[in-house]
Amino acid sequence: MTTRQKVLTIAVVGLLIAGNIFAVSVGQPAPDISAQHWINSSSQNLNINSFKGNVLVLEFFATWCPHCQSSVPTMENLYNKYKSDGVAVVALSDEAYATVNNFVQSYGIEYIVGSESSSRNDYGVVGVPTVFVIDDKGIITWIGSPETDQAALDQAVADAVDAMVTAPVGVGIITPDTTVPNNVTQYTINGTNDSVVGTMTWQNQLTGSSGSFPATNSWTLNVNLGDGGNLITVTGTNIYGDEGRDSVVIYRAILPYTDDIHNIGLLHFDAIVTNTWADGSPDCFIAVDDNSSGRTACAPIMNTSNDYWHIARDDSTMPSFQTNSPYSGNYLHFDGGDAIIVTNNAWLTTDNMYLDLSFKLDGLPNASDNYMGVFVVEPVKVYVQNIGGNGRILTIVYKTATDGQFMSSSKTLTLGNWYHLSLLITNNTEKLIVGNDSEGFQTTTKSLTGMLDVNMDYVVIGNSFWVPSRTFQGDMDEIRWGTVIPEPFSFGIIGLLSLLIFRRK
Structure with a gap:
């Protein structure tokens, strides 16, 4: 010029x-x-x-x-x-x-x-x-x-x-938290960017994998998943070096898994000496159950540590062992008149517990009572309910002896299909995951306002404190319960990671 x-x-x-x-x-x-x-x-x-x-x-x-x-x-x-x-x-x-x-x-x-x-x-x-x-x-x-x-x-x-609207650095994940079947090994995360410059970084807290990608206005990230709660965090900075981040949890369903030191109770049903539980058989002894109702109890040796698992019956038959479990080995069949009592294996502390099992329904509770017992140990009860001719899982966590906190899963349970149930309670939050690979999984969460102290040293599987109308109808396998390590952070992030104590069988 x-x-x-x-x-x-x-x-x-x-x-x-x-x-x-x-x-x-x-x-x-x-x-x-x-x-x-x-x-x-x-x-x-x-x-x-x-x-x-x-x-x-x-x-x-x-x-x-x-x-x-x-x-x-x-x-x-x-x-x-x-x-x-x-x-x-x-x-x-x-x-x-x-x-x-x-x-x-x-x-x-x-x-x-x-x-x-x-x-x-x-x-x-x-x-x-x-x-x-x-x-x-x-x-x-x-x-x-x-x-x-x-x-x-x-x-x-x-x-x-x-007039400026105060807002965090613009890392925005638009993919919602979700649960996917176990056969999904990779998931696509989508997001937006308003003010991040340079590159964004990401990390899967579950697997430890990480990486980076250009900070474009809209972005797509493909992440390999591990079993359990994949917490994917995306981080970026603006021109001033201010950091922003956003996270999403992709829960990949966990298949049945091996013994773990955090298990208090563990039932594989694969180490039984015989498939017949008859009173007086070499694998059992006769004892009066704790309820003093006159029913007998059979306690076979079910694993290598010689723990005794007490089987109580409400009718003339015992829970039967069936072969060819979808999770390998045997599984236990309840005919609507059976229950298992497991002694000296209750939760030792409250607000620090998990339950996990696989089950298949052959029937539903009657309309007059509408509670079919799955698992009971104070202060937690797990039931199947009949909702419009389909099964639904209901949990009750008691704050006092008469004040129960109810939570219902919206997952519809079809007779004859196997499902997986995971219940985790920690940091005054309850999370229930129910489903299977073919139908998908439903996650339900509830904040708790308190919990009753554990006041029993046994668990009941397949009943609800001896109410005949509440006995389980169907099959169960891979039942385990135990403790998780409490964390000082939010349940939504850390609670899912606690499921790492579960490992595939």
Whole structure:
């Protein structure tokens, strides 16, 4: 540009601003910005969306322009005065990087400067310096000169800061928390980005895998899943280094699993010496049950540690062992008149417990009572209910002896299908997961306001304290219960990770 052209450009800028002769005006969305090189920025991929959530003071300038040179202190003062309030100051020039960088270094400029930018054409700027104030929602709120309108510019920035909507750094996962079958090994996470620059990082807290990807406006991430609660966290930073993050939990169903040190009770039904539980058989002894009802109890040795598992009966038959369990080995069949009593294996503490089992329904409770016992140990009871001819799981956690906290799963249970049930209680929160691979899994969560102390040293499986109408009808396998390690963090994140104590069989 010749000296004459420069003088004419400087002379006309005041008229242009006064007449508002631009491609955009106050109240309109700000056009995008770009530059071949960004100085004083941690990212070389800035655009207008990089500053969403922040007030942006955008200047168009030229290094040869004396008015632009004299405006540098004004822009620097704005930067230092408002940067702690979330204000970004950016100056754009169409000149070469070397020229602009020498200018930045000579004047000690600390705010962001872009070189070789054509964005002034999108804003309709023909005279420099010109400044646009853009609010946190991307709307232009002021246009003027940083040299002649210093007071008005400062007031415009202050007004935009006062009106600014405070928001976290814009990492946004739009994929909801969900449960997937065990055969799903990879899952796609989708999200958006409003103000993150450079790259985003991610980590699966369950598997320990991690990585990074470009911070585009919308993004897709494919993550390999482990068994249990996959907590995927995505993190990014804005131009100021402020960090934002968002998380999603993808729960991959856990298949039946092996013995674990956290198990208090464990029933595989695979180590029985015989498949017949008859009173007086070599594998049993006769004893009166704790209820003193006159029924007999049979206690076979069921595993290598010689723990005795007491079987109580309410009719003339015992729970029978069936072969070819879908989880390998045998499974236990309840004919509607049986129950298992397991002594000396109750939970030792409250608010620190899990239950896990597989089951298949052959029948449903009658309408007059509508409770079919699955598992009972104070202060927790698990039932099957008849809801419209289909089964549903109901849990009750007692706060006092007469104050029960009810939670119902919305998962529909069909007769003849095997299902998996996982119940986890910790940090005053209860989480119930019910389902199978083919039908999917349903997760239900409830906050608890307290729990009754454990006051019994045995558990009942397949009944509810000897109410004949509440005996289980169907099959069970892989029953286990035990403790989890309490964590001081939120159940939604850590509670699912506690399921790592379960490992596949």
